[in-house]
Amino acid sequence: MNRDLTGTPGGPLKAIRVLDFTWVGAGALATKLLADLGADVIKVESRARPDNLRLAPPYRPGAENLEGSGYFASRNSSKRSFALDMRKPEARGIALRLASQCSVVTSNFRPGVMARWGLSYDQVRAVNPSVIYLTMPMQGEDGPHAAYTGFGSTISALAGLVELSGLPDHQGVGTGTHYPDHVPNPGHALVALLSAILYRNRTGIGQQVEVSQLESTVNVVGPAILEASGGAPPHVRTGNRVQDAAPHGVFPTRGVDRWCAISCRTEQAWRELATALDRPEWLADPRFGSLTARKEHEDELERLVSEATVQCGREELVELLRRRGVAAAAVNSSKDILEDPNLVARGYWQRLEHPVIGEMTVARPPFVMHPVGAPVAAAAGTPVVVGAAGASTDERMAKAPTFAALPAMPSRGPAGGELVLRRPPLLGEHTRDVARELLHLSEDEIGELERAGVLA
Amino acid sequence: MDSNGRSAAGALSGVRVLDLADGLGAYASRLLGDLGADVIRVEPPSGSTTRRDGANFEGTTGPGASAFDRFVNAGKRSLVLDLARPEARTLWVRLVESADVLIETLSAAEASRLGVTPAAVTSLNPRLVHASVTPFGRDRSDDSVRDDDLTIMAAGGLLHLGGYPDGTPVVAYGGQAQVSASLFTAVSVLVGLIERLETGLGTWIDVSAQESVAQALEDTVPMYELTGVVRQRLGADPREAGSGMYPCLDGAVAMVAGRVGTARAWQALVTWLVEEDVPGATELLDGRWSDLSFRQTDAAIARFGDIFSGLARSRTRMQLYEEAQRRGIALSPVNDIRGVLADPQLVARNFWVRVADPELGVTEVFPGPPYRLSATPARPARSAPRLGDSTRSIVVGELGVDPAGFDRLAEAGVI
Numbered sequence: 001m002n003r004d005l006t007g008t009p010g011g012p013l014k015a016i017r018v019l020d021f022t023w024v025g026a027g028a029l030a031t032k033l034l035a036d037l038g039a040d041v042i043k044v045e046s047r048a049r050p051d052n053l054r055l056a057p058p059y060r061p062g063a064e065n066l067e068g069s070g071y072f073a074s075r076n077s078s079k080r081s082f083a084l085d086m087r088k089p090e091a092r093g094i095a096l097r098l099a100s101q102c103s104v105v106t107s108n109f110r111p112g113v114m115a116r117w118g119l120s121y122d123q124v125r126a127v128n129p130s131v132i133y134l135t136m137p138m139q140g141e142d143g144p145h146a147a148y149t150g151f152g153s154t155i156s157a158l159a160g161l162v163e164l165s166g167l168p169d170h171q172g173v174g175t176g177t178h179y180p181d182h183v184p185n186p187g188h189a190l191v192a193l194l195s196a197i198l199y200r201n202r203t204g205i206g207q208q209v210e211v212s213q214l215e216s217t218v219n220v221v222g223p224a225i226l227e228a229s230g231g232a233p234p235h236v237r238t239g240n241r242v243q244d245a246a247p248h249g250v251f252p253t254r255g256v257d258r259w260c261a262i263s264c265r266t267e268q269a270w271r272e273l274a275t276a277l278d279r280p281e282w283l284a285d286p287r288f289g290s291l292t293a294r295k296e297h298e299d300e301l302e303r304l305v306s307e308a309t310v311q312c313g314r315e316e317l318v319e320l321l322r323r324r325g326v327a328a329a330a331v332n333s334s335k336d337i338l339e340d341p342n343l344v345a346r347g348y349w350q351r352l353e354h355p356v357i358g359e360m361t362v363a364r365p366p367f368v369m370h371p372v373g374a375p376v377a378a379a380a381g382t383p384v385v386v387g388a389a390g391a392s393t394d395e396r397m398a399k400a401p402t403f404a405a406l407p408a409m410p411s412r413g414p415a416g417g418e419l420v421l422r423r424p425p426l427l428g429e430h431t432r433d434v435a436r437e438l439l440h441l442s443e444d445e446i447g448e449l450e451r452a453g454v455l456a
Numbered sequence: 457m458d459s460n461g462r463s464a465a466g467a468l469s470g471v472r473v474l475d476l477a478d479g480l481g482a483y484a485s486r487l488l489g490d491l492g493a494d495v496i497r498v499e500p501p502s503g504s505t506t507r508r509d510g511a512n513f514e515g516t517t518g519p520g521a522s523a524f525d526r527f528v529n530a531g532k533r534s535l536v537l538d539l540a541r542p543e544a545r546t547l548w549v550r551l552v553e554s555a556d557v558l559i560e561t562l563s564a565a566e567a568s569r570l571g572v573t574p575a576a577v578t579s580l581n582p583r584l585v586h587a588s589v590t591p592f593g594r595d596r597s598d599d600s601v602r603d604d605d606l607t608i609m610a611a612g613g614l615l616h617l618g619g620y621p622d623g624t625p626v627v628a629y630g631g632q633a634q635v636s637a638s639l640f641t642a643v644s645v646l647v648g649l650i651e652r653l654e655t656g657l658g659t660w661i662d663v664s665a666q667e668s669v670a671q672a673l674e675d676t677v678p679m680y681e682l683t684g685v686v687r688q689r690l691g692a693d694p695r696e697a698g699s700g701m702y703p704c705l706d707g708a709v710a711m712v713a714g715r716v717g718t719a720r721a722w723q724a725l726v727t728w729l730v731e732e733d734v735p736g737a738t739e740l741l742d743g744r745w746s747d748l749s750f751r752q753t754d755a756a757i758a759r760f761g762d763i764f765s766g767l768a769r770s771r772t773r774m775q776l777y778e779e780a781q782r783r784g785i786a787l788s789p790v791n792d793i794r795g796v797l798a799d800p801q802l803v804a805r806n807f808w809v810r811v812a813d814p815e816l817g818v819t820e821v822f823p824g825p826p827y828r829l830s831a832t833p834a835r836p837a838r839s840a841p842r843l844g845d846s847t848r849s850i851v852v853g854e855l856g857v858d859p860a861g862f863d864r865l866a867e868a869g870v871i
Contacts, residue, residue, distance in 0.1 A: 012647050012648070012650065012651035013647065013650065013651075015654070029671070033643070037647060056675075056715075057675070057679075058675060058678050058679040058682045058683050058685075059682065060682050061682065061683070070675075070678025070679070070681065070682045071675045071678055073678065074675075074677065074678050121830075139801050140801070140805055142805070143801045143804040143805045144800055144801055144804050145781070145800065145801035146801075147781075148781045148801075149721075149781065149784060149785075149786045150712075150786045150788060151712040151715075151786050153699075153710055153712060154710045154711065154712055154786050154787065154788035155788065156710075157701070157709070157710035157788045157789065157790040157791065158710075158788040158789065158791055158796075158799070159791070159796060160791050160792065160793050160795070160796040161628065161629060161630065162701075162710065162790050163790050163791060163792045163793075163795075164628075164629035164630065164792075164793075165618065165626070165627070165628040165629040165630075166619070166620075166626055166691075167619075167620070167626060170620060170691075170692075171691075171692040171701060171703075171708060171790075172692075172790065173618065173619065173620065173626070173691045173692050173701075174618075174628060175614060175617065175618050175628045175632070175672070176617040176618045176619065176689055176690055176691065177614070177617055177672065177673075177674045178674060179614075179628070179632070179672055182671055182672035182673075182674060183632070183635070183636045183639060183668070183669075183671055183672045184635065184639070184826075187636070187639030187640060187642075187643065188487075188639065188826040188827055189827070190639075190643045190646075191487050191491075191639065191642045191643060191646065191826075191827075192491075192826075192827035192829060194643060194646035194647060194650065195467040195468055195491045195646060195829070195832070196467060196829060196831075196832070197646075197650055198467065198468070198646060198649050198650050198653070199467040199468075199831070199832055201650060201653050202653065205831055206831070207829055207830045207831035207832065208829075208830040208831075209827060209828070209829050209830070210827065210828040210830075211826065211827045211828075212805075212826075212827075212828075214799075214801065214802070215802070215805075215807055215823070215824060215825075215826055215827075216826035216827065218796060218802070218807075218823045218826075219823045219826045220630055220632065220635045221629065221630050221793075221796075222527040222528075222630075222822070222823050223523040223524045223526075223527045223630065223631075224523075224629070224630065224793050225527075225793060225796070225797070225821060225822065225823055226523040226526055226527050226820045226821065226822065227523045227793075228793040228794070228797065228821075229797075229819070229820050229821030234792050234793040234794055235629070235793060237629070239626050239627075240606060240624075240626055240627050244508075245604075248606060249606075249624075250606075250610070250615070250624050250625050250626075250627075252624075257688070259610075259616075259624065259625055260610075261606050261607045261609070261610035261615065261627075262607075263602075263603075263604045263606050263607055265602055265604065266602075269602075322598050322601050323598070325600065325601055325602075326601070327601050327602055327603045327604060327606075327607045328607060329603070329607035329608070329610040329611040330610065330611065331610040331615050331616050331625050332610065332611055332612070332613045332616060333613070333616045333676075333680075333686050334613065334616075334673065334676035334677050334679065334680040334686055334687055335680050335686050336613070336616075337612075337613040337670060337673070337677070338677060338680065338681070340611070340666075342592050342593070342596060342611075342666065343666070343667065343670070346593050346595075346664065346667070348664075348667050348670070357682070360678070360681065360682075361677060361678075361681055363667075363670060363671060363677075365640070365643075365644070366636075366637075366640045366663065366664055366667030366668040366670070366671055367587075367640055367641075367644040367661050367662060367663040367664065367667070368593075368661070368662045369644065369647070369648065369659050369660075369661050369662075370574070370659065370660045370661070370662065371651075371655070371657055371658075371659050371660075372578050372582050372583075372584075372657045372658045372659060372660070
């Protein structure tokens with residue numbers, strides 16, 4: 001099904017150009033979303049030092065090369081690739097010239113790398129005063145551990161998420177993935193970056209944005225920090241159990257590795273569960289007569305529920321329970337989720353044709369934007385300010401922005417624009433385009449830089 | 457002050473956010489508020505559901521004592537308004553007219569009943585950026601089911617990867633479906649505000665929590681699509697020698713030193729073990745250990761674990777952390793919350809923020825902002841609001857209702 005993501009042709013962020021030095025995880029996912037929403041993201045990489053993910057499985061079988069990684073492809077849709085070997089001295093001037101024409105410069109190296117290349121914030125700002133300059137160091141630009149290295153899984157351990165997640169009598173395990181790289185760190189980075197872009201678009205003032213991946217990740221265990229600070233003993237792992245609902249867990253269904261998550265947050269949900277599973281005797285059992293009682297006998301409760309659910313087909317059980325108002329969901333595997341009817345119907349998975357990988361699936365951003373259908377009724381020449389006039393106590397707003405009289409906007413209904421992800425780039429695929437458009441180099445000059453291994 | 461000598465203002469100064477979200481979306485407006493937005497939490501007279509979510513603080517009870525609530529609602533103003541009452545209509549209209557952003561987590565039926573549909577609010581304020589945050593997207597037909605973090609983590613695919621090999625999937629701590637949905641809600645709202653600067657028009661945004669969780673599936677989707685392999689739970693087990701969790705003297709450490717792109721770290725790890733005369737370490741000098749596919753065999757994983765434990769069983773987490781990092785190896789302690797609070801880097805960067813919470817009578821320690829903006833720093837956390845703490849100042853002071861009118865609404869239980 002086609003869905004409009006935005007009414008702005010080319011996407012809501014089409015006015016943003018990003019010089020993107022991020023690679024591997026959190027940074028690449030942040031700039032993917034910008035690119036998918038229309039920003040021109042120019043990914044700087046080189047054959048001498050390609051994005052490590054280009055060297056990471058899974059590959060299209062038979063294409064175990066720089067262009068065949070599905071892992072890389074899944075995180076780099078809609079970007080352009082500019083091949084530039086930053087070890088070559090000539091490359092640094094080229095990078096700085098590009099930076100002067102971009103609204104945003106992003107990187108996720110250890111502190112000091114960008115400065116070595118002549119691309120520190122101060123150096124870029126000298127040629128581009130309103131630039132938004134994002135860095136995503138593992139633990140911040142300063143402090144005793146500024147040089148420490150890490151991955152999503154080690155940051156997750158350092159931030160407490162691993163220890164907090166799992167069964168009480170086992171080692172904590174976290175999410176089982178490099179989760180901070182996938183949502184908390186790109187998510188927080190995007191919030192900061194987009195806020196800075198909005199502020200720059202209103203005031204003309206750029207700035208530096210630093211996202212310490214550790215500090216970002218600690219925020220996703222915020223409630224545990226608050227609890228501990230109140231003097232409570234550290235939170236103990238409870239598996240899938242919570243104190244305010246029972247049953248609340250994952251139960252087997254017919255077949256291998258097919259599970260159903262069930263949450264009964266009300267007495268009614270509990271009654272509906274027992275009825276749906278045809279176990280009226282549970283409702284007469286004093287061990288299960290209240291939330292408190294069910295929490296006291298939770299081992300036995302979960303054993304009995306499992307014995308009942310394992311007789312059921314997973315999809316049938318989910319449907320049966322949801323029809324009765326009980327929160328239940330299939331525990332989707334990677335195979336299941338590609339076929340999930342809701343995600344398919346909402347157009348979440350986009351099919352792209354890649355010249356090496358072939359047809360492949362990429363996730364779009366996890367929201368759909370429906371622009372307001374009617375043009376705003378502003379009289380010509382009336383300045384429109386962000387924030388409601390007179391409502392804001394912030395004086396700054398009264399003076400700020402000010403965009404000129406609105407052009408007549410065409411009505412933008414649901415057919416106003418459709419999100420189209422572009423396929424991930426081959427390494428250096430857009431080098432010549434970018435060199436012509438932004439560096440204004442001639443074909444001869446481009447050829448020379450290619451032969452010298454600078455644009456390579 | 458920024459370099460131009462202007463005093464720092466929030467990046468979102470002057471942006472007003474109406475927050476009708478439950479736990480699925482409340483963290484979104486917390487983030488916007490810390491960046492300078494004026495966030496008004498519009499609550500029913502009984503208080504938002506977040507006030508009863510999750511564990512209470514030690515020694516405290518009742519609504520308002522939830523650590524989750526205090527965390528996600530820090531710094532907001534609370535306005536009590538019973539939207540189900542017709543008398544609330546005029547105030548609601550003025551609020552929507554005054555707002556830039558509306559974030560709600562209503563089902564389609566609730567939104568219709570309360571007059572908070574996209575069409576209704578857009579007709580009041582066509583410049584409004586309005587985000588609806590729901591478990592599966594607003595067009596899902598059975599959205600009256602009360603999904604929670606567990607069922608959304610299941611549907612989003614991350615739950616399948618959590619837990620232990622051959623065991624039941626186990627969900628991560630902390631309501632990560634709520635965190636994910638809230639983060640992408642904040643992102644989408646900011647995109648809407650940026651677009652509005654150009655077009656003058658608002659947007660209705662349909663945020664799906666399931667889709668937000670499904671952003672976190674790592675390599676599993678291409679793995680299945682390209683190779684047919686459905687990735688399973690690994691728990692604490694290493695994926696290859698050098699990566700994974702390893703027990704040590706006082707707990708465990710997590711390490712990534714065997715992956716593609718970490719060849720130097722693997723060499724540094726072998727050198728370390730050899731220099732320490734760890735029994736068996738010299739075996740690792742054999743050329744086959746340089747091959748990732750060998751290191752991924754069960755035999756290699758087990759043998760490496762034995763060798764590494766020769767070092768780790770006599771060292772603490774912090775000793776291993778500092779020495780490994782000195783050698784360029786990505787190793788971290790598996791911290792409990794006490795370890796996180798004592799982390800030398802976080803302490804040195806003055807990360808922790810102490811916040812007096814007058815309602816609970818405690819001082820809470822908050823994590824600092826997740827980012828640093830040089831020109832428009834995020835505000836440090838402030839206490840979450842008492843229910844209705846700003847009702848009068850907003851209704852009388854900002855919406856222009858006269859005091860007698862305010863009293864009538866209060867007596868009628870509307871505010």
